[in-house]
Amino acid sequence: MRESQVKIPGAVSDGGQSQVSGALLFTLYLRQRFAIVTFGALALYLLLYAKADLSFAAHDAVSFAVILLFLLAMRLYDDLQNVHHDAQKSRRIYTEPGASKALYGAWAIIVALEIGLLMFLNVASGITLVIFLILNHCVYLLFINRFGWRSFLPLLKYPFISGVAVNTWSIGCLSLFFVFLTFDLIDDPTFPLPRWSSAAAATVAFALLIPSTSPSCYIVVGALAIAASLVSLARSWYAAYAFLILFLLARLIEPLYEF
Numbered sequence: 001m002r003e004s005q006v007k008i009p010g011a012v013s014d015g016g017q018s019q020v021s022g023a024l025l026f027t028l029y030l031r032q033r034f035a036i037v038t039f040g041a042l043a044l045y046l047l048l049y050a051k052a053d054l055s056f057a058a059h060d061a062v063s064f065a066v067i068l069l070f071l072l073a074m075r076l077y078d079d080l081q082n083v084h085h086d087a088q089k090s091r092r093i094y095t096e097p098g099a100s101k102a103l104y105g106a107w108a109i110i111v112a113l114e115i116g117l118l119m120f121l122n123v124a125s126g127i128t129l130v131i132f133l134i135l136n137h138c139v140y141l142l143f144i145n146r147f148g149w150r151s152f153l154p155l156l157k158y159p160f161i162s163g164v165a166v167n168t169w170s171i172g173c174l175s176l177f178f179v180f181l182t183f184d185l186i187d188d189p190t191f192p193l194p195r196w197s198s199a200a201a202a203t204v205a206f207a208l209l210i211p212s213t214s215p216s217c218y219i220v221v222g223a224l225a226i227a228a229s230l231v232s233l234a235r236s237w238y239a240a241y242a243f244l245i246l247f248l249l250a251r252l253i254e255p256l257y258e259f
Helices: 022-033 036-051 058-081 099-121 123-143 153-166 172-187 197-212 215-232 237-251 253-258
Strands: 004-006 018-020
Touching: 022 058, 022 099, 036 058, 036 153, 036 237, 058 099, 058 153, 099 123, 123 153, 153 172, 172 197, 172 215, 172 237, 197 215, 197 237, 215 237, 215 253, 237 253
Parallel strands: none
Antiparallel strands: none
16 A cells, blocks of 8 residues: 555654655554454354354365455445544544545455455355345435435345355345444444434344244244343443343354254
């Protein structure tokens, strides 16, 4: 990546400007916005949901890498689309003058790697990713400047990656949109929906899960759904993560019985 003139907080040089390479900018971005432990756990969560199975094989490591790389690409893309909205926030290297150009280059490289990897594994999945990126960009162009809609845009990636990671699509993939909508409603007090809507979103998430659940597990899944809906009415970080765990348990209830 080419070098860019970027003003880095804490950096001192002639005229107050530091010439920072694209690689260093990307490293700073990762440090600020892509905690590997957090996103690694999220990638594992999405893989477990997509597999609906507790057995692991070598190809699951590849699926994990696909998901993690996709999460990085979408995190960076969303941040770059929100440069003007996030300009006053601290610890956002992508809002610094000149940084976005270099980070767009990093994003293009990441996306090229992701598409190449998916094309190698499954041509249809690679083509599907290209279509998704185009449609997702169109949606961002339409709604990024509308505050009420802007909060929903990062959630679009979850149903997609669940299907493409294991090359299996079902209505259950859509439930992930409502799962992470519920998470944001619990965890983010500024989310532009009323408090009670978290329980409604949780209910929809579990309802979409039912078609892929064995009838013998309906009672357990129903109990988990009630517990999750009650948890979703709380407003704390631990309630948000408790909801995610309850939902994943409902998804994995059959393999858990077998295990």
